[in-house]
Amino acid sequence: MKARDVRCHVVRHELSEPFGFSQWWYDARELCLVEVTTDEGITGWGEGYGPARVIRAAVEHFFAPLLIGRDVEDPPAVWRALYERSSDYGRKGIMLSAISALDIALWDIKAKAAGEPVWRLLSDSDDVPGRIPAYATGMYFVKRDDLPAILAEEAAGYVEEGFGGLKMKIGLGREADVANVDAVRERIGPEPLLMVDANHAYGADEAIAMAHRLEPYGITWFEEPVSPDDLDGYRRVRRDAPMPVAGGECEFTRYGFGPLLREGCVDIAQPDPCAAGGISELRHIAALAEERGVPVLLHTWGSAVALAVALHLNAGMLTGRRAPDLGFPRPWIELDRTENPFRDRLLLQPIALERGTLSVPQGPGLGIEVDRQMVEAHEVT
Numbered sequence: 001m002k003a004r005d006v007r008c009h010v011v012r013h014e015l016s017e018p019f020g021f022s023q024w025w026y027d028a029r030e031l032c033l034v035e036v037t038t039d040e041g042i043t044g045w046g047e048g049y050g051p052a053r054v055i056r057a058a059v060e061h062f063f064a065p066l067l068i069g070r071d072v073e074d075p076p077a078v079w080r081a082l083y084e085r086s087s088d089y090g091r092k093g094i095m096l097s098a099i100s101a102l103d104i105a106l107w108d109i110k111a112k113a114a115g116e117p118v119w120r121l122l123s124d125s126d127d128v129p130g131r132i133p134a135y136a137t138g139m140y141f142v143k144r145d146d147l148p149a150i151l152a153e154e155a156a157g158y159v160e161e162g163f164g165g166l167k168m169k170i171g172l173g174r175e176a177d178v179a180n181v182d183a184v185r186e187r188i189g190p191e192p193l194l195m196v197d198a199n200h201a202y203g204a205d206e207a208i209a210m211a212h213r214l215e216p217y218g219i220t221w222f223e224e225p226v227s228p229d230d231l232d233g234y235r236r237v238r239r240d241a242p243m244p245v246a247g248g249e250c251e252f253t254r255y256g257f258g259p260l261l262r263e264g265c266v267d268i269a270q271p272d273p274c275a276a277g278g279i280s281e282l283r284h285i286a287a288l289a290e291e292r293g294v295p296v297l298l299h300t301w302g303s304a305v306a307l308a309v310a311l312h313l314n315a316g317m318l319t320g321r322r323a324p325d326l327g328f329p330r331p332w333i334e335l336d337r338t339e340n341p342f343r344d345r346l347l348l349q350p351i352a353l354e355r356g357t358l359s360v361p362q363g364p365g366l367g368i369e370v371d372r373q374m375v376e377a378h379e380v381t
Helices: 052-067 075-086 094-114 118-122 147-160 174-188 204-217 231-240 253-262 278-291 304-318 372-378
Strands: 003-020 025-038 043-048 131-137 165-169 193-197 219-223 245-247 333-336 357-359
Touching: 003 052, 003 372, 025 052, 025 094, 043 052, 043 094, 043 304, 052 075, 052 094, 075 094, 075 278, 094 118, 094 278, 118 278, 118 304, 131 193, 131 304, 147 165, 147 174, 165 174, 174 193, 174 204, 204 219, 204 231, 231 245, 231 253, 253 278, 278 304, 304 333, 304 357
Parallel strands: 131 165, 131 333, 165 193, 193 219, 219 245
Antiparallel strands: 003 025, 025 043, 131 357
């Protein structure tokens, strides 16, 4: 079975209200979907995390000519060929996001050809969860007065929807961050788990001080406290912070996660399958993390394709991994709750959310059917 065609679809949606985090602001959701078709007429879908039009260029101009006409029945072998061809200048970043998108599409094809869901190809057991609990990621910054009250109201809504855990943004500065967390915790009460994500806003000393300021609020983990390039800073924060430290969404492949794990930088590893190397490479990253006793909680921030990938990985590969109990469910999936029609309306049959849990797709491949009219309505050149 050979690849016959590779197509990219960059889709864009203008937000009704911009939102931001510590590094920049969004006024639109834009992402790159990749569609691979074989000579047997099987189509697979993938997604790359990052600047959509740049990922499209990498796929169309560099990787697609290498893939078309190639046997694609063994996605890890194709992954290795694409990675080695680009490794002189693409071991991290956009080139890996492009490889990730293609790898995901090839796993979708492989599982469809086998008549099985992807999770079954990743698992040696049929005992997989039909639904997976999710935590709500939201509480981004908005350009309105009384931000603490706005974030608290948003958080209360997630609790009412049945989410047992919430993740909010910090990184505005020590006093503003404490005020926002205080308002959220006061509104939701002590029971829901609460995580904070700085998106590498701080240096190590600032992050450690912030962690101690936030200790009274019962924070489940402190995500990306420092730059992804500052491994020494990560080690210091993990040593001195009174809560677990999470990170890895900006890291790529087993070769990038190796130092992060070996050097004791994180309590929780957070690779993004749509950037870190796709399904093929997530198998290696998860194995490395298990060797070190570090739980893997995937970073998930994209379309329903990315969400389906995370569900299959959690159901087929991340359930039952050996790691210490850090006080949260496992498996546990991130569900971005910001405005995103490509998460909510991209599929002809959306992934079902019920009281803070998501259904694991059971059909062949990723078990999803993309609404092509939705894609065409939002596609940009």
